[in-house]
Amino acid sequence: MKVRQPGFDFASIRPHWAPVREFAQSYNAFSTVPAHIEPYLVKVMMRVKDELGEEHQALRENIEIFNKQEVQHCKQHVAFNKMLYKLGYAGMQDLEKPYRDDYASFLANRSLRFNVAYCEGFEAMGSAAGQVFFEELEDYLEGADQEAVDLWKWHLAEEFEHREVCFQAYKALFGSGPFAYFYRVWAFIFAVKHIGTHTARVAAYLNGVDRESMTPEERERSIERQKTLKAKISKASRKRLLKVLSPFYNPGKMIPSPGMAALLARFG
Known part of the structure; x- marks a missing residue:
């Protein structure tokens, strides 16, 4: 793990940065998540660090790097989202507010x-x-704006890189017995629903804005492309996320996707 500070320039990126605009808008919706969840993650992990004893010094050091990575993720996605607001999607901000407020309430x-x-x-x-983006979406990434692709690949490769920090923090503070396991699984399902509901609302808004200027035929084709995309990502994600439900789940044993190491090396 290390902290990287990529110098992305989003000035010339289009909202439809991939040939399939519904794909681009899906990830544009996802981009609202790190803008608000990353500051929350940092605050939670600072509390964790204060709770950990000296016997967990290595984990405390990893939390420092984790937090600095998450700050960079937030910074880059906030800049990307501001570009979207300026280019006709300012209504995103109304949908982001209750999502942001949820994290303040959680804390x-x-x-x-x-x-x-x-x-x-x-x-x-x-x-x-990260695995899905690197392994399953080549067709959607072909011909896409490189700056946007690099943003997501950098971010998701770092998510994979620090994949076990929160897992180890939870284990260190709350153990790994039956109650700890069932609570972890319940919270995972809660997080999936909470984040998924938010991103679905933002994606619906973004696609809705696009479809206002479409003919009925174009709108039907857009809806069909969105359904195909959703089915593909859901299938690719499901087979990976089901592993999280296992009592033997250990993210530290997961193998990075091909291309992740080379991508991170580009950014230092």
């Missing part, structure tokens, strides 16, 4: 166990999303 009203387990659930989603 104020939920237990540390819940917050750490939720973070681990998101990180499990992130590592699976």
Whole structure:
């Protein structure tokens, strides 16, 4: 693990940065997640670090790197999202506010166990999303704007790189017995539903804006492309995410996707 500071320039990126615009809008919707979840992750893991004893010094050091990586993810996606607001999708911000407020509520009203387990659930989603992006979506990435592709590959490769930090933090604080296992699985399912509901709303808004200027025939084709994309990503994600439900799940044993190491080497 290491901290990287890529110098992305989003000034010339189009909202439809991939040939299949519904694919681009799907990931544009996902881009609202790191803008708000990453600051939350950092705050939770700072609390974790304060709770860990000296016997967990290595984990404490990894949390430092983890937090710095997440700050970079937030910074880059906030810049990307501002480009989307300026290019006709300012309504995204109305959908982001309740999502952002959820994290403030979690920090104020939920237990540390819940917050750490939720973070681990998101990180499990992130590592699976990285595998899907690197291994399953070549057809959608062909001909896409390189800056946007690099943003997602860098981000998701780092998500995979630090995939076990929250898992180890949860284990260190709350153990690995039956209750810890079932609570982790429950929080994972909660996180999947919570994040998935938000991104679906944003994607619906983005595609809705696009479809306002389409003919009925174009709109039907757009809806069909979105259904095909959703089915492909759901199938590719499901077979990876089901592993998270196992009592023997250990993200540290997962093997990086081909191309992840080379991509990260480009950014230092």
